[in-house]
Amino acid sequence: MKIENILKDILNQYGFKISDVSISAFGTGLINRTWLVTDEKSSKQFILQRINHAVFKSPEAIAENISLIDAFIKKNYPDYLFEAPLKTIEGQDMVKANDEYFRLYRFVEGSHTVDVVQDSKQAYEAAKQFGKFTANLTNFDVNLLKITLPDFHNLPLRFEQFKMSLKNGNPQRIKQCKKTIQKLLDYGYIAEEATKITKMPIRVIHHDAKISNVLFDRENKGMCLIDFDTIMPGYYISDIGDMMRTYLSPICEEENDGTKHEIRMDFFEAIVSGYMSEMGNVLTSLEKSYFVYSGSFMIYMQALRFITDYLNNDVYYGAKYETHNLVRGENQLALLQRYADKEKIMQSIVARSF
Secondary structure (H helix, E strand, O other): OOHHHHHHHHHHOOOOOHHHEEEEEOOOOOOOEEEEEEEOOOOOEEEEEEEOOOOOOOHHHHHHHHHHHHHHHHHHOOOOOOOOOOOOOOOOOOEEEOOEEEEEEEOOOOOEOOOOOOOHHHHHHHHHHHHHHHHHOOOOOHHHOOOOOOOOOOHHHHHHHHHHHHHHOOHHHHHHOHHHHHHHHHOHHHHHHHOOHHHOOOEEEOOOOOHHHEEEOOOOOEEEEOOOOOOEEEOOHHHHHHHHHHHOOOOOOOOOOHHHOOOOHHHHHHHHHHHHHHHOOOOOHHHHHOOOHHHHHHHHHHHHHHHHHHHOOOOOOOOOOOOHHHHHHHHHHHHHHHHHHOHHHHHHHHHHHO
16 A cells, blocks of 8 residues: 555544645654645644654554653643644554554644754753753653663663674674774773663653754744653663764764864853753752763764674664764764863863752
8 A cells, every 4th residue: 555545544543534634744854754744724734653663663662651741741730842642533642554653743833843953042942841851750650661762872781782793793894993993992981880870860861862852933942842752761861961962063973074073162051051950950969970971971872883883784773885884983983082072171061050
């Protein structure tokens, strides 16, 4: 069956009159496929999304997590904007079609997303939204949530997987990037430090704090978060680290010239200020002591994952060209070095904020 016919059948289950509906591709997400649905008679718009079952093995667990959090927020923070999927006519959170899962959201009027952080104000607004999300769920029973991506941000495990790739990976590639491998081994203390974070409180964490998961209004003020597939129990440094990795440098992980990396300190201060405006009275002293470490944690983990995949012949991320994952990994190592160079200044900024 053609995808267009599948989508129309799905929309039928939400009560749409198909003759009144137009459907078009939407967004730039790499994991789930998304469409914009417009009801031409009412002019109302919706977001239809297909969950990537290859990545998320248990869509039912995702739906259950979102439903639990939605109920908690409606009861305790009724004014907080949390966009849960709409129900079908039969009251279901998702529709299963051709062994794939689909869900429908309302399109938030007046909202937009950005793919790249353009200024420190956006960094502040995004950090504030991620902080507010976790702060509002401080009293939520985190044990109720299902793990949708096991070991997603388990740095010690990623380090062990890297070491296994040195034994079982492509011998030619291992020989080719000896210097890169040695750099990763030299930074192994970051993975060792990660074994200590288990003493921190486990919280409800978004786990994918890229800027495109924040909705902004017409004045570029943060409205809410979106894309809750990765909501899981975790440590707050996951979200902070994601922001450090993706907001601070003007270049992305695809750039093959790592010398272009720089740490924009005004963006760093914006992240600290925005996040702490919501979480400053929530975080423990131990958590606060790991604020700057969170950036090293996430950047190093991504470097490990790219190089591990390269040594294993690109079986996870795939590659657009021969050395794609090697370039990505070396890019992250260059960012990690720039980040390390600024750590003392960062620590002083954070100290002033507490």
